[in-house]
Amino acid sequence: MQTFTLKTWLKEAGIQIGQASIVHAAASTSITDTPTAAPGEHHPVSVLNEWTQQGRIDGVDWQVEASGPSHAPAFTATATAHPAGTERPVSAQGSGASKAAVRAAAAGIAGTRRGLGRKNVAARGLPWDSLGMQIRAAMMNDLTALMELFQAIELAEIGRAGTTEADIRQILITPGLDLERRSCVYEKDDDIVGFAALHPAPHADRLRAHLGVSPVASGSLADALLRQIEEWAHKQTAAAGRERESVTLFQMPQALATPALHDHGWRVVRRYSRLTIDVNGERPSLPRLPAGTEIRIAACDDDRRRLHAVLEKALSGHWNHHRRPFEEFWADQQQRDGHDPSLWWIAEVEETPAAVLIARSQPDRGWIAWLGTEQRYRGRGLARCLLLTAFAELKARGHHMVGVDVDSANDTNATGVYEAAGMRVLGQADQWQRDITIS
Numbered sequence: 001m002q003t004f005t006l007k008t009w010l011k012e013a014g015i016q017i018g019q020a021s022i023v024h025a026a027a028s029t030s031i032t033d034t035p036t037a038a039p040g041e042h043h044p045v046s047v048l049n050e051w052t053q054q055g056r057i058d059g060v061d062w063q064v065e066a067s068g069p070s071h072a073p074a075f076t077a078t079a080t081a082h083p084a085g086t087e088r089p090v091s092a093q094g095s096g097a098s099k100a101a102v103r104a105a106a107a108g109i110a111g112t113r114r115g116l117g118r119k120n121v122a123a124r125g126l127p128w129d130s131l132g133m134q135i136r137a138a139m140m141n142d143l144t145a146l147m148e149l150f151q152a153i154e155l156a157e158i159g160r161a162g163t164t165e166a167d168i169r170q171i172l173i174t175p176g177l178d179l180e181r182r183s184c185v186y187e188k189d190d191d192i193v194g195f196a197a198l199h200p201a202p203h204a205d206r207l208r209a210h211l212g213v214s215p216v217a218s219g220s221l222a223d224a225l226l227r228q229i230e231e232w233a234h235k236q237t238a239a240a241g242r243e244r245e246s247v248t249l250f251q252m253p254q255a256l257a258t259p260a261l262h263d264h265g266w267r268v269v270r271r272y273s274r275l276t277i278d279v280n281g282e283r284p285s286l287p288r289l290p291a292g293t294e295i296r297i298a299a300c301d302d303d304r305r306r307l308h309a310v311l312e313k314a315l316s317g318h319w320n321h322h323r324r325p326f327e328e329f330w331a332d333q334q335q336r337d338g339h340d341p342s343l344w345w346i347a348e349v350e351e352t353p354a355a356v357l358i359a360r361s362q363p364d365r366g367w368i369a370w371l372g373t374e375q376r377y378r379g380r381g382l383a384r385c386l387l388l389t390a391f392a393e394l395k396a397r398g399h400h401m402v403g404v405d406v407d408s409a410n411d412t413n414a415t416g417v418y419e420a421a422g423m424r425v426l427g428q429a430d431q432w433q434r435d436i437t438i439s
């Protein structure tokens with residue numbers, strides 16, 4: 001798998017970053033790259049103006065040129081910013097069909113120059129955690145840096161790090177997550193020290209947030225990120241024409257962000273366990289299936305509909321379960337990292353679908369996404385057989401590790417079923433919730 005650090009990406013994009021000083025690098029963009037600002041969010045030109053007021057840069061010089069015929073002019077804008085206290089300016093160029101758009105493009109590019117003003121803000125004695133950080137939207141190229149951030153958090157909170165790039169990828173490609181408008185990273189000295197994102201949860205009346213605060217950052221960063229999440233949630237709720245919505249996010253128990261979460265009115269509503277198994281290690285052998293039982297792949301559309309029907313019945317009454325029509329469920333599954341319909345199994349008893357499992361094959365691990373047995377078929381080992389079948393297939397596909405997240409308070413003892421199939425608890429996470437009300 002190919003991964004890039006942000007630094008590599010910027011270099012490839014022709015943007016050079018100096019370790020101790022800002023290196024001038026010209027870059028240009030076409031109108032298709034124009035950074036946009038959502039209503040109420042910061043427009044790139046306003047950002048440069050704000051930075052001037054804050055003393056991070058000593059002003060911006062603008063040069064806008066027009067070319068082409070008068071009925072279809074083409075504009076080129078060059079923004080040259082002067083980082084406070086340095087001699088070398090940083091400049092960027094945007095071109096397109098309107099003056100406003102090319103100014104925004106140029107300003108946006110100048111704004112991505114990391115280090116712009118940062119060292120000088122520190123030199124002026126201003127606190128780094130209010131002004132000395134770069135804030136921007138998250139990008140797919142941040143996979144490694146974000147994984148490192150979450151691993152640093154885990155090390156500080158529980159003494160070991162388990163977050164993988166697959167975990168981060170899963171977040172960044174979540175259906176409905178608009179990275180440009182609903183995510184942000186805070187950077188300091190080329191490291192990402194804070195991350196927040198918000199997107200719709202699979203249930204219509206829910207929003208899901210993500211929060212990562214470096215253990216070396218101060219509490220005010222957690223505070224800023226939570227404020228950002230709440231602001232996005234308000235906008236999203238209002239835009240959907242709703243009066244009330246719940247936002248949830250996950251943190252490890254005893255998270256460093258706990259005081260900030262309490263201060264912002266969040267509360268823990270549930271605890272989840274992550275279990276994993278090394279499928280190359282020892283695992284229970286596949287038991288002989290009870291007579292009349294068969295496990296097969298849900299190979300066609302009809303099979304997948306049957307699978308979904310069993311899952312809905314198995315999960316009905318389950319905490320936080322919301323019924324979804326098959327079409328909605330299928331559309332959602334197709335967008336999931338590692339989605340593969342050849343990893344959808346049905347256990348049939350006397351040709352009646354009784355238990356089902358959906359696994360995924362992600363780049364660096366296998367994942368158990370769904371497991372359910374209809375009430376009347378429980379306690380016969382069907383879930384265990386499905387799990388062991390999935391482990392064998394994922395191993396055959398080259399996976400070492402297979403994981404699952406399970407509600408610790410599951411009243412059907414799902415954790416026990418996973419443990420009986422050889423999985424072990426790796427860690428736990430608390431689900432925090434905050435209700436957003438539009439007054």
Ligand SMILES: CC(C)(COP(=O)(O)OP(=O)(O)OC[C@H]1O[C@@H](n2cnc3c(N)ncnc32)[C@H](O)[C@@H]1OP(=O)(O)O)[C@@H](O)C(=O)NCCC(=O)NCCS
Binds near residue numbers: 355
């Ligand atoms: C969790 C769930 C999938 C288990 O399904 P199941 O087919 O009943 O699971 P199994 O039969 O393999 O195991 C259930 C129990 O039966 C026992 N068992 C297994 N084989 C058995 C057999 N041949 N005879 C009797 N008992 C058996 C297991 O040891 C297990 O005991 P435990 O609860 O003490 O651990 C099912 O209860 C369910 O659908 N729950 C609701 C949905 C859910 O919670 N899914 C998991 C979300 S993460």
